[in-house]
Amino acid sequence: MTAPDSSSPQPDNPQPLGYPGFPLQPADPYKGAAHAMAAVFTLTLPVLIGVIVLLKPDPLAPRGMMHTGGAVAGAQVAAGGAPVAGGGSSAGPQTPAEVGRTVYEKSCVVCHGPDAKGIMNLGKPLRNSAFVQSKTDDELFTLVVNGRPPEDPANTTGAAMPPRGAQNLSDEQIRAVIAFLRSIQDPSAPPASVDAWNLKSEDGTTQAASIELPDHPGHDIFIASCSACHGADAAGLPNLGLPLTTSGFVRGKTDKELINFIKSGRPSWDAANTTGVDMPPKGGNPAITDEQLQQIVTYIRALQKKALGS
DSSP: OOOOOTTSOOOSSOOOSEETTEEOOOOOTTHHHHHHHHHHHHHHHHHHHHHHHHHSOOTTSOOOOOOBTTBOOOOOBOGGGOBOTTOSOTTSOOOHHHHHHHHHHHHTHHHHOTTSSOOTTSSOOOTTOHHHHHSOHHHHHHHHHHOBOTTSTTOOSSOOBOGGGGTTOOHHHHHHHHHHHHHTOOTTSOOOOOGGGOOBOTTSOBOSOOOOOTTSTTHHHHHHHTHHHHOTTSSOOTTSOOOSTTOHHHHHSOHHHHHHHHHHOBOTTSTTOSSSOOBOGGGGOTTOOHHHHHHHHHHHHHHHHHHHTO
16 A cells, blocks of 8 residues: 555645544633633622722712802801901811802902901991891891892992892802801900991981092093983982992902993893893993093092092
Protein backbone atom coordinates (compact mmCIF):
# COMPACT_ATOMS: atom_id res chain seq x y z
CA MET A 1 0.00 0.00 0.00
CA THR A 2 1.33 3.32 -0.96
CA ALA A 3 1.34 6.36 1.40
CA PRO A 4 -1.14 9.03 0.56
CA ASP A 5 0.20 11.75 -1.61
CA SER A 6 0.51 14.90 0.45
CA SER A 7 0.10 16.89 -2.68
CA SER A 8 -3.38 15.50 -3.36
CA PRO A 9 -6.27 17.98 -2.73
CA GLN A 10 -7.82 18.05 0.75
CA PRO A 11 -11.58 18.37 1.48
CA ASP A 12 -12.85 21.94 1.83
CA ASN A 13 -14.61 21.36 5.21
CA PRO A 14 -12.71 18.78 7.16
CA GLN A 15 -14.69 17.29 10.08
CA PRO A 16 -13.35 18.28 13.51
CA LEU A 17 -12.21 15.54 15.78
CA GLY A 18 -14.74 14.08 18.23
CA TYR A 19 -17.34 11.45 18.59
CA PRO A 20 -19.36 10.62 15.51
CA GLY A 21 -22.25 13.07 15.35
CA PHE A 22 -20.78 15.17 18.22
CA PRO A 23 -17.86 17.11 16.90
CA LEU A 24 -15.73 19.17 19.30
CA GLN A 25 -16.48 22.95 19.34
CA PRO A 26 -13.69 25.53 19.56
CA ALA A 27 -13.31 27.22 23.01
CA ASP A 28 -15.05 30.67 23.52
CA PRO A 29 -12.26 33.18 24.28
CA TYR A 30 -14.72 35.65 25.97
CA LYS A 31 -16.47 33.19 28.24
CA GLY A 32 -14.21 33.79 31.24
CA ALA A 33 -14.39 37.59 30.94
CA ALA A 34 -18.18 37.46 30.74
CA HIS A 35 -18.39 35.37 33.88
CA ALA A 36 -16.07 37.79 35.69
CA MET A 37 -18.11 40.84 34.69
CA ALA A 38 -21.33 39.15 35.80
CA ALA A 39 -19.76 38.40 39.17
CA VAL A 40 -18.58 42.02 39.60
CA PHE A 41 -22.03 43.39 38.68
CA THR A 42 -23.73 40.99 41.11
CA LEU A 43 -21.44 42.07 43.94
CA THR A 44 -21.55 45.83 43.30
CA LEU A 45 -25.29 46.23 42.57
CA PRO A 46 -26.35 46.10 46.25
CA VAL A 47 -23.66 48.68 47.08
CA LEU A 48 -24.92 51.08 44.38
CA ILE A 49 -28.51 50.70 45.56
CA GLY A 50 -27.44 51.42 49.13
CA VAL A 51 -25.61 54.59 48.09
CA ILE A 52 -28.64 55.85 46.14
CA VAL A 53 -30.91 55.25 49.13
CA LEU A 54 -28.54 57.09 51.47
CA LEU A 55 -28.19 60.10 49.15
CA LYS A 56 -31.89 60.43 48.34
CA PRO A 57 -33.25 63.66 49.97
CA ASP A 58 -35.85 63.32 52.66
CA PRO A 59 -39.10 64.81 51.26
CA LEU A 60 -40.15 65.78 54.79
CA ALA A 61 -36.95 67.63 55.60
CA PRO A 62 -37.11 71.48 55.60
CA ARG A 63 -35.98 73.02 52.37
CA GLY A 64 -33.54 75.86 51.85
CA MET A 65 -36.51 78.06 50.86
CA MET A 66 -35.46 80.75 48.39
CA HIS A 67 -32.39 81.51 46.39
CA THR A 68 -31.73 84.79 44.71
CA GLY A 69 -29.48 84.65 41.67
CA GLY A 70 -28.62 81.03 42.44
CA ALA A 71 -27.38 81.62 45.97
CA VAL A 72 -28.89 83.15 49.06
CA ALA A 73 -26.75 86.05 50.11
CA GLY A 74 -27.65 87.28 53.53
CA ALA A 75 -26.51 87.31 57.06
CA GLN A 76 -27.43 85.33 60.09
CA VAL A 77 -29.34 87.04 62.82
CA ALA A 78 -27.37 87.02 66.03
CA ALA A 79 -28.82 86.58 69.48
CA GLY A 80 -30.76 89.64 70.55
CA GLY A 81 -31.82 90.39 66.99
CA ALA A 82 -28.74 92.27 65.75
CA PRO A 83 -27.83 91.28 62.18
CA VAL A 84 -24.25 90.24 61.73
CA ALA A 85 -22.14 89.89 58.61
CA GLY A 86 -21.08 86.57 57.23
CA GLY A 87 -24.23 85.01 55.85
CA GLY A 88 -26.02 81.81 56.73
CA SER A 89 -24.33 78.46 57.06
CA SER A 90 -23.60 76.75 53.77
CA ALA A 91 -23.85 73.37 55.50
CA GLY A 92 -27.64 73.45 55.79
CA PRO A 93 -30.84 75.28 54.90
CA GLN A 94 -31.32 78.81 56.13
CA THR A 95 -33.91 79.75 58.68
CA PRO A 96 -36.91 81.84 57.58
CA ALA A 97 -35.43 84.86 59.40
CA GLU A 98 -32.15 84.53 57.47
CA VAL A 99 -33.99 84.29 54.17
CA GLY A 100 -36.18 87.22 55.21
CA ARG A 101 -33.16 89.40 55.87
CA THR A 102 -31.99 88.82 52.29
CA VAL A 103 -35.42 89.79 50.94
CA TYR A 104 -35.49 92.83 53.24
CA GLU A 105 -32.13 94.02 51.92
CA LYS A 106 -33.40 93.85 48.35
CA SER A 107 -36.90 95.26 48.80
CA CYS A 108 -37.31 97.21 52.05
CA VAL A 109 -33.95 98.72 52.88
CA VAL A 110 -34.38 101.77 50.61
CA CYS A 111 -37.21 103.07 52.81
CA HIS A 112 -36.58 101.53 56.22
CA GLY A 113 -32.79 101.62 56.25
CA PRO A 114 -30.08 98.93 56.32
CA ASP A 115 -30.38 98.58 60.10
CA ALA A 116 -34.22 98.77 60.06
CA LYS A 117 -34.07 101.96 62.12
CA GLY A 118 -36.00 103.93 59.51
CA ILE A 119 -35.17 106.74 57.09
CA MET A 120 -36.32 110.21 58.07
CA ASN A 121 -39.53 111.34 56.34
CA LEU A 122 -39.79 108.00 54.58
CA GLY A 123 -40.02 104.54 56.16
CA LYS A 124 -40.55 104.23 59.91
CA PRO A 125 -38.26 102.23 62.22
CA LEU A 126 -38.99 98.51 62.23
CA ARG A 127 -36.41 97.41 64.80
CA ASN A 128 -37.93 97.36 68.29
CA SER A 129 -41.13 98.67 66.73
CA ALA A 130 -44.20 98.94 68.95
CA PHE A 131 -46.32 98.63 65.80
CA VAL A 132 -44.64 95.39 64.68
CA GLN A 133 -44.86 93.92 68.17
CA SER A 134 -48.56 94.76 68.45
CA LYS A 135 -49.56 93.06 65.19
CA THR A 136 -50.03 89.40 64.36
CA ASP A 137 -48.16 87.80 61.49
CA ASP A 138 -51.33 87.77 59.42
CA GLU A 139 -51.93 91.48 60.04
CA LEU A 140 -48.37 92.33 59.00
CA PHE A 141 -48.73 90.09 55.96
CA THR A 142 -51.89 91.93 54.86
CA LEU A 143 -50.19 95.30 55.30
CA VAL A 144 -47.19 94.34 53.16
CA VAL A 145 -49.42 92.80 50.48
CA ASN A 146 -51.67 95.87 50.20
CA GLY A 147 -49.20 98.61 51.04
CA ARG A 148 -50.29 101.94 52.48
CA PRO A 149 -51.09 104.89 50.15
CA PRO A 150 -50.41 108.48 51.25
CA GLU A 151 -54.13 109.20 51.78
CA ASP A 152 -54.51 106.34 54.27
CA PRO A 153 -55.26 107.89 57.70
CA ALA A 154 -52.71 105.53 59.26
CA ASN A 155 -50.03 106.87 56.91
CA THR A 156 -48.40 109.63 58.95
CA THR A 157 -45.51 110.45 56.62
CA GLY A 158 -47.27 111.11 53.32
CA ALA A 159 -44.87 108.65 51.68
CA ALA A 160 -46.50 105.79 49.80
CA MET A 161 -45.76 102.28 51.01
CA PRO A 162 -46.04 100.24 47.78
CA PRO A 163 -47.79 96.87 47.73
CA ARG A 164 -45.47 93.89 48.04
CA GLY A 165 -42.45 96.15 48.46
CA ALA A 166 -42.78 97.41 44.87
CA GLN A 167 -41.00 94.17 43.92
CA ASN A 168 -44.00 91.86 43.51
CA LEU A 169 -42.77 89.83 46.46
CA SER A 170 -44.27 86.36 46.71
CA ASP A 171 -46.31 85.27 49.72
CA GLU A 172 -43.39 83.11 50.86
CA GLN A 173 -40.97 86.04 50.65
CA ILE A 174 -43.31 88.26 52.66
CA ARG A 175 -43.65 85.58 55.35
CA ALA A 176 -39.87 85.36 55.49
CA VAL A 177 -39.57 89.14 55.91
CA ILE A 178 -42.03 88.98 58.81
CA ALA A 179 -39.90 86.26 60.41
CA PHE A 180 -36.90 88.58 60.07
CA LEU A 181 -38.82 91.48 61.65
CA ARG A 182 -39.74 89.24 64.58
CA SER A 183 -36.08 88.38 65.06
CA ILE A 184 -35.05 92.04 65.51
CA GLN A 185 -37.56 92.83 68.25
CA ASP A 186 -36.41 93.10 71.84
CA PRO A 187 -39.48 93.41 74.10
CA SER A 188 -37.24 94.35 77.02
CA ALA A 189 -35.92 97.42 75.16
CA PRO A 190 -37.88 100.67 74.86
CA PRO A 191 -39.77 100.95 71.57
CA ALA A 192 -38.25 103.08 68.83
CA SER A 193 -39.60 106.61 68.67
CA VAL A 194 -41.63 107.50 65.58
CA ASP A 195 -42.28 111.15 66.46
CA ALA A 196 -40.12 112.35 63.57
CA TRP A 197 -42.36 110.42 61.16
CA ASN A 198 -45.62 112.02 62.31
CA LEU A 199 -45.74 114.63 59.56
CA LYS A 200 -49.49 114.90 59.03
CA SER A 201 -51.55 117.59 60.71
CA GLU A 202 -54.99 116.98 62.19
CA ASP A 203 -56.69 117.73 58.87
CA GLY A 204 -54.70 114.94 57.22
CA THR A 205 -52.35 117.12 55.22
CA THR A 206 -48.62 116.58 55.30
CA GLN A 207 -46.61 119.15 57.17
CA ALA A 208 -43.69 118.91 54.79
CA ALA A 209 -43.23 122.08 52.77
CA SER A 210 -43.65 122.05 49.01
CA ILE A 211 -40.30 121.88 47.27
CA GLU A 212 -39.32 123.23 43.88
CA LEU A 213 -35.90 123.93 42.41
CA PRO A 214 -36.61 126.39 39.56
CA ASP A 215 -32.93 126.99 38.82
CA HIS A 216 -32.21 123.31 38.27
CA PRO A 217 -31.55 122.32 34.61
CA GLY A 218 -34.24 119.63 34.81
CA HIS A 219 -36.97 121.82 36.33
CA ASP A 220 -38.64 123.03 33.14
CA ILE A 221 -38.69 119.69 31.35
CA PHE A 222 -40.06 118.02 34.51
CA ILE A 223 -42.86 120.61 34.77
CA ALA A 224 -43.71 120.18 31.08
CA SER A 225 -43.72 116.37 31.05
CA CYS A 226 -44.30 115.03 34.57
CA SER A 227 -46.04 117.60 36.77
CA ALA A 228 -49.54 116.93 35.40
CA CYS A 229 -49.56 113.59 37.24
CA HIS A 230 -46.85 113.92 39.89
CA GLY A 231 -47.36 117.58 40.82
CA ALA A 232 -45.11 120.57 40.35
CA ASP A 233 -43.29 119.64 43.56
CA ALA A 234 -43.18 115.92 42.65
CA ALA A 235 -45.15 115.18 45.82
CA GLY A 236 -47.80 113.29 43.82
CA LEU A 237 -51.45 113.94 43.02
CA PRO A 238 -54.40 111.91 44.37
CA ASN A 239 -55.52 109.11 42.02
CA LEU A 240 -52.84 110.06 39.49
CA GLY A 241 -49.10 109.97 39.98
CA LEU A 242 -47.38 108.69 43.11
CA PRO A 243 -45.04 110.91 45.16
CA LEU A 244 -41.51 110.99 43.80
CA THR A 245 -39.85 112.98 46.58
CA THR A 246 -40.37 110.15 49.06
CA SER A 247 -40.33 107.24 46.62
CA GLY A 248 -38.43 104.15 47.65
CA PHE A 249 -38.74 103.00 44.05
CA VAL A 250 -36.72 106.01 42.91
CA ARG A 251 -34.16 105.51 45.66
CA GLY A 252 -33.71 101.87 44.73
CA LYS A 253 -33.08 102.40 41.01
CA THR A 254 -30.01 103.59 39.15
CA ASP A 255 -30.24 106.55 36.79
CA LYS A 256 -30.12 104.20 33.80
CA GLU A 257 -32.93 102.07 35.21
CA LEU A 258 -35.10 105.12 35.83
CA ILE A 259 -34.47 106.44 32.32
CA ASN A 260 -35.46 103.09 30.83
CA PHE A 261 -38.54 103.02 33.07
CA ILE A 262 -39.65 106.49 31.92
CA LYS A 263 -39.08 105.47 28.30
CA SER A 264 -41.30 102.39 28.68
CA GLY A 265 -43.95 103.82 31.01
CA ARG A 266 -46.25 101.61 33.06
CA PRO A 267 -49.71 100.66 31.71
CA SER A 268 -52.66 100.33 34.04
CA TRP A 269 -52.75 96.54 33.61
CA ASP A 270 -49.17 96.14 34.89
CA ALA A 271 -49.18 94.22 38.18
CA ALA A 272 -46.83 96.84 39.67
CA ASN A 273 -49.20 99.71 38.79
CA THR A 274 -50.93 100.57 42.06
CA THR A 275 -52.96 103.56 40.87
CA GLY A 276 -54.82 102.05 37.93
CA VAL A 277 -53.72 105.03 35.83
CA ASP A 278 -51.56 104.63 32.75
CA MET A 279 -48.08 106.11 32.93
CA PRO A 280 -47.40 106.93 29.26
CA PRO A 281 -43.95 106.32 27.77
CA LYS A 282 -41.74 109.42 28.10
CA GLY A 283 -44.52 111.13 30.04
CA GLY A 284 -46.57 111.37 26.86
CA ASN A 285 -43.90 113.44 25.15
CA PRO A 286 -42.18 111.26 22.52
CA ALA A 287 -39.85 114.11 21.56
CA ILE A 288 -37.94 113.94 24.86
CA THR A 289 -34.29 113.06 24.31
CA ASP A 290 -32.11 110.82 26.47
CA GLU A 291 -30.24 113.90 27.64
CA GLN A 292 -33.51 115.50 28.81
CA LEU A 293 -34.53 112.27 30.54
CA GLN A 294 -31.24 112.36 32.42
CA GLN A 295 -32.01 115.94 33.47
CA ILE A 296 -35.42 114.84 34.76
CA VAL A 297 -33.88 112.01 36.78
CA THR A 298 -31.23 114.35 38.19
CA TYR A 299 -33.94 116.84 39.13
CA ILE A 300 -35.99 114.18 40.92
CA ARG A 301 -32.86 113.09 42.81
CA ALA A 302 -32.28 116.69 43.91
CA LEU A 303 -35.88 117.09 45.06
CA GLN A 304 -35.72 113.85 47.00
CA LYS A 305 -32.44 114.76 48.63
CA LYS A 306 -33.92 118.05 49.82
CA ALA A 307 -37.19 116.46 50.96
CA LEU A 308 -35.47 113.72 52.94
CA GLY A 309 -32.70 115.92 54.25
CA SER A 310 -30.03 113.56 52.98
